[in-house]
Amino acid sequence: MDDFFAFAWERIIPTLDAGLWTSILLIVPASLFGVAIGVSVGALRVYGPRPVVKTLDAYVSLFRGTPLVVQLYFWYFALPYVRIGDFALVLSPMWAAIVGFALCSGAYQSEYIRGGLLSIKRGQLRAAQALGMTPFQSVTSVVLPQAFRRALPGCGNEIIYLIKYSSLASIITVSDLTGMGRSLAKSSFRNTEVFIVVGLYYLALVTIASFLLKIAEKKLEIPGFESKRE
Template structure:
């Protein structure tokens, strides 16, 4: 078997419409699931910090359960298991005039739940990194706990949370390849379809791998830009070649006059 370079370059430089649709599906699901995961992960992190034992226990159990089971199993249970058990069946529906298949809905729900367990731990660690004196000072000034968290704690914790959250999103884009198990026409499933009809397995999956690499590389630059912006806001000195903070000029040397010591 020989490598078909013409087929490879054609699909790499000018992929067909089905492949581009799969690429767009991968990007869309990743962004929606990450946004929803941030919301749910924040809620779980706050529940983990609750003063009520039952609430904290629920949050711990949720994180333990989701992190301890594979994503592919969770997807199958959510999409097929719930329907078989009569709990819930995802139906095709329209959202703002856009047809959304049931499998896509299940994929977003499954990824949101899965990623929220990891996001909650990142947010919890970020909140814990903020000195407790900040919270005590805000409370002494009369701020409510919700306002303290919103205006004092979370803005300071955000800088430490961005790198691990960026890594989670990076992994999320690659995790979308598992959605083929429930029939979502994302990039990996489209590559499988092309492979089964053309028998150019290595060529088309190499193309898919390079597009996944492109997505993660673009996100790496976006994440670096976000981190630089946050560094500028909190006043962290940048390395050489980047914007530096203005520092006060050194004090003028003091000249001692002759005869002062003799006086």
């Protein structure tokens, strides 16, 4: 056991700390883009014109219907071969991962937002329009703030998923927590110790994220939109 702590202290933790930063640099932008995509796509799927709704429904089916690993392979390995004229887009491993996670997360987020939007009574939209608000103003200043509050638990859930599936970035050569852990495990042959600590790192990240989400929920709480029901 002493040996475990010594090894963890001297080898695992310094190695993983380097990967931790990379993971955070993946997770934070991917989840922010994911929420932004989710809110816009969710709102457009409920209030947008028909062709837009159809297109975005297709986007959601595609990204929810294919494995994330396959999507990542596409962004990193296949995209450079997709030529439009003379132009081909080559993404760095980091960007391929961020794009992949954000688009996949956005598809799920849009479902939570859509559910939130549908839970808001239509009458409020009518009232906003009766006051002379444009449809865009009615949605952004009346319906979305309420829908977002209702959707927040689901959106938070999706962010927590994202933290964990960010580990898939390692398969497209990103040296994140999992990537660094795997290299160390390979070179030291101490799989058990390394992956236990890797797991603890993710657990810590998720715990911090849950805590931040709880603060956000509390901050947004107003009468009628409580996070608890008495």
